[in-house]
Amino acid sequence: MKEHTIQLNLSPERKPKPQSADLGFGKIFTDHMFIMDYTEGQGWHDPRIVPYQPLSLDPSCMIFHYGQSVFEGLKAYLTEDNRVLLFRPERNFQRLNRSNERLCIPAVDVDMAIEALKQLISVEKEWIPKWEGTSLYIRPFIIATEPFLGVKPSSRYQFIIILSPVGLYYKEGIKPVKILVENEFVRAVAGGTGEAKTAGNYASSLKAQEIADRKEYSQVLWLDGVEKKYIEEVGSMNVFFKINGEVVTPALNGSILDGVTRNSVIQLLKHWGMTVTERRISMEELREAHQAGQLEEAFGTGTAAIISPIGELLWKDEKMIINDGVTGPVSEKLFHTITSIQGGKEPDPFNWTMEVEQCIEVK
């Protein structure tokens, strides 16, 4: 793979690293980044690790006007014996390519992307925080960089990976959150881009989130765009419910994200002998289950928060308190098990973790 030789241009200066577990999320970035260019007719070229630096882009670059972009989010963890683990990175880069397909962006080579990520993390190993609940958040993204005003797929792109040492995504941690069921705004619809991890999906979600914030709810629960009856996602997470002993989650229908944590939760629950069903779930069904005392737990799943228990749902004027507003045993066990596997503290029966060997010596 000669064409994949990654050029190394290390920074002469190193920034101070965070000194406590109180890191926040997505505010601090490491000393280096990975970058690779795409040019029509030439393909992806010039993969390189360079000092973390501003992007210099013509104001007419298509990313600023037509939003052709995709991204991913995953994490690297430092184990107690100082090894570095990634969690199912191949799934993130495979999904990146499915997003690429929807957004008319050329695919990247998954093996090459993982190799690039490993080399970058190898350079930045000292940046991985060692405190409980912390990790190195990884943000791969692709943006359209052709300087042109006109609606068409770009002829140029940049694929970039940046790294950020992070604490907990939700300040609440594993404490249950209050969720507002959204009846006006719509996140996505079949035939749209809901399945893709693309910038526009997040921009369109801000308005509903702003209204939820004002009402002191943490996130919104999105309903389907057609009938506004069926449950899709919660905020930027997938959502699960335990109803009368059985776990249910909305089936992948083209408008919700195929979450890596979602998939891991389904596998784990099955491994534990529980019944998990992916299907269409209406708010009316959820309300009936709640009234019958059968809505036992609810939680969101995502890379940032892993498991985020839901203590309350507000639908129109009806408040549904779930499990007395405390974290349920299934949510708790999932959070503990997944974070333990990610951190190398528990056996990994599914081979989900991938070790990053120290392939580059950094002084």
Added chain:
Amino acid sequence: MKEHTIQLNLSPERKPKPQSADLGFGKIFTDHMFIMDYTEGQGWHDPRIVPYQPLSLDPSCMIFHYGQSVFEGLKAYLTEDNRVLLFRPERNFQRLNRSNERLCIPAVDVDMAIEALKQLISVEKEWIPKWEGTSLYIRPFIIATEPFLGVKPSSRYQFIIILSPVGLYYKEGIKPVKILVENEFVRAVAGGTGEAKTAGNYASSLKAQEIADRKEYSQVLWLDGVEKKYIEEVGSMNVFFKINGEVVTPALNGSILDGVTRNSVIQLLKHWGMTVTERRISMEELREAHQAGQLEEAFGTGTAAIISPIGELLWKDEKMIINDGVTGPVSEKLFHTITSIQGGKEPDPFNWTMEVEQCIEVK
């Protein structure tokens, strides 16, 4: 308006200007741009005209990840007696603020934005092409610039105006185009962002456009996202049909763009004593009108192309040839009248044009 004093920093170098009417669209940019910053707690500040230059943005800037952005498109025209005219610019900046509202971006002062645009055009007057069918395309846009990974409205923005001398948007000119009715992909849905001029709407449209291109159709006709029965827009234009002597266009329903050219067309047609109705129009109705020989004309409207006649619609496997595939008299008259008003060649009964006085002397 002391806070609105626009700083001038003119470029010592001037690029060569295009030498013929064969300009293309959106590829050439002028010597200067307008830029203004927003900082939470401080509001919009530091409006300035500076040399056209790359934007330097941290790779974590929210525009690259969460797509919080809006834009506008309008044109400046040079009249035969060397005056500069804008076409209804207040409507563009009012719409920019409606898009801002949907995307949780702080509003800009419309008067200030128009003043900024006038000053910028005054500096760049020599860039306005003088050939028939050419103009100076104006692209105001706002991007989220806070360096932060997390889904929330940005605390920082940049409002930028760039200028591009342009020829005809569609190479076909006023020649009728072939349009594919889209049955799978969806542009927008009620509760989404269809009414806003935001990047994500354009990114999500690329896939359907790519398929249309392959079938040798110029654009797609979007149907509603819920039932896929009702007509919304064509490509990135509004759409009109003349059925049995009456002109109809989809009513503004929250998922289609409130086009400036659309509004001007409605006013002009009424001024001419024609019946124009804004209402819901189904593909089935259109098909029946076509079969009955009553679908007399169809055309798209937008700032870039002004009027784009439709010569053929392909819906599923049915081809509908409209007006024998030639430009109809209403399309022709609208194109001629609007471009003549824009260029100062015909009286302007609606006071649509706004003159840009030479307010800045440029050597």
